Amino acid sequence: MKRFEYQGKELFARVGMKVPASRLVRIMESDGGDSPGGREGALQRVESAVRELAQKSGGEAVSRVVVKAQLDMGGRGKAGLIQVVGPEQGGKEGLAAAAVEAARAILSKGYTVPALLIEEAVAFSQELYLSISVEPTESRYVVLTSAEGGVDIETLAAERPEAIKRVYIDPFRGLQPYQSRGLAYDIGLEGSLAKEFARLLTQLYTLFTQYDAELVEINPVFVTEGSSSTAPTLLAGDAKVIIDDNSLHRHPDFQTVREQYDSDAAYEAALEGIPYLQFDGDISLMCAGAGLATTVFDLVNYEGGRVANYLEFGGPNYNKAQRAMELCLKNTSSVILIVTFGTIARADVMAEGVVSAIQNLKPDRPIVTCIRGTNEEQADKTLRAAGLEPLYNTEEAVARAVALAAAAAAAAAGSAAAGSAATGSTQEASS
Numbered sequence: 001m002k003r004f005e006y007q008g009k010e011l012f013a014r015v016g017m018k019v020p021a022s023r024l025v026r027i028m029e030s031d032g033g034d035s036p037g038g039r040e041g042a043l044q045r046v047e048s049a050v051r052e053l054a055q056k057s058g059g060e061a062v063s064r065v066v067v068k069a070q071l072d073m074g075g076r077g078k079a080g081l082i083q084v085v086g087p088e089q090g091g092k093e094g095l096a097a098a099a100v101e102a103a104r105a106i107l108s109k110g111y112t113v114p115a116l117l118i119e120e121a122v123a124f125s126q127e128l129y130l131s132i133s134v135e136p137t138e139s140r141y142v143v144l145t146s147a148e149g150g151v152d153i154e155t156l157a158a159e160r161p162e163a164i165k166r167v168y169i170d171p172f173r174g175l176q177p178y179q180s181r182g183l184a185y186d187i188g189l190e191g192s193l194a195k196e197f198a199r200l201l202t203q204l205y206t207l208f209t210q211y212d213a214e215l216v217e218i219n220p221v222f223v224t225e226g227s228s229s230t231a232p233t234l235l236a237g238d239a240k241v242i243i244d245d246n247s248l249h250r251h252p253d254f255q256t257v258r259e260q261y262d263s264d265a266a267y268e269a270a271l272e273g274i275p276y277l278q279f280d281g282d283i284s285l286m287c288a289g290a291g292l293a294t295t296v297f298d299l300v301n302y303e304g305g306r307v308a309n310y311l312e313f314g315g316p317n318y319n320k321a322q323r324a325m326e327l328c329l330k331n332t333s334s335v336i337l338i339v340t341f342g343t344i345a346r347a348d349v350m351a352e353g354v355v356s357a358i359q360n361l362k363p364d365r366p367i368v369t370c371i372r373g374t375n376e377e378q379a380d381k382t383l384r385a386a387g388l389e390p391l392y393n394t395e396e397a398v399a400r401a402v403a404l405a406a407a408a409a410a411a412a413a414g415s416a417a418a419g420s421a422a423t424g425s426t427q428e429a430s431s
């Protein structure tokens, strides 16, 4: 389960890490409903949040804030979803108004943004990178760090791999103090900053193990500018935390809530324990097994089609055909493609499930089936008795689904054209 930046920073604070002062402004309630007052209400809350932040820091006036869209997406900075506002946007008097304008701009970019994080902006001299993740091939954890943070780590890894330093952690021995200090010196930190870095990494490791994370990443870690009276220090500028889904039963405070998902279908699938990914094409996949489902996904693209949703209906879910089909039908797809290879998950059980789902749900779009494996002969009879034409070759099934989707798209375009031709004169009159 991915946590939003603000949730990641809450965890950082719990283990004693320093994060910038902030206020959260909800755009959507966590159950997916609208927040009070709609967008204008939210913008008013942005304004009060900035005023509160300015007051909170007491003596030192806050002259800059950063408005950050909270959504599950990397590269928000580049997409214009992170905006720093300061005196140049309207002076100290106008800081709240400038933040409201930034928030308005972020919200009109067409992304679904459940919340905005309003933070006191940090003045920094350098951006570092720091992460801990699981390295399965080593059976260990890996810490990656770099003096050149703030940029996409994949790009840095491709262009300047030597700029990334790493150490492996034995999960039974844990992070050793010499490892944290060594990394600090490796990325050029000295004195109090090196000590602080070692402490930061230790805290991050505590978080990583305590919350069963598969990734914790801070990009950037700011090295603050400091002043004549304050020494430079380290501050987490961003937070990416992914919790291992298999451990969620140990963490009741990480609830499966609507705002964490891209669509109602994705959310319902998560509640049901059905692996599901939301896309925006027109072919719904209902496949068994991650490997086969991924292959079918690739084949659809190879054949020139586009996937509406990826759904795995296999393993422990092989008798959930009805629920799986309901989730597919929540998409505006024009065909459902069912590809399975059942071993323990029997083909005849899946075929029966598919047929009864069709009888109960009366889908409004064609269904292509390629159901193979244990008791395949029985599956074939069941499907044929229900009027389906079972296929047995994955490529053929994919090609059939792609052709059906293309035909549906052409028909829709044709009827739209016919419709506009028929109403052409009235449209002209009204435009």
Ligand code: GDP
Binding pocket: 066, 068, 073, 074, 075, 076, 077, 078, 082, 084, 119, 120, 121, 122, 123, 124, 127, 150, 151, 219, 220, 237, 238, 239
């Ligand atoms: P991401 O693009 O989704 O990873 O979002 P980040 O939270 O990492 O922000 C992207 C970039 O915005 C950072 O690398 C900074 O350059 C800039 N940024 C974020 N917060 C601040 C801030 O408090 N002060 C300043 N000056 N820049 C910031």
Ligand code: MN
Binding pocket: 219, 220, 238
């Ligand atoms: Mn970042």
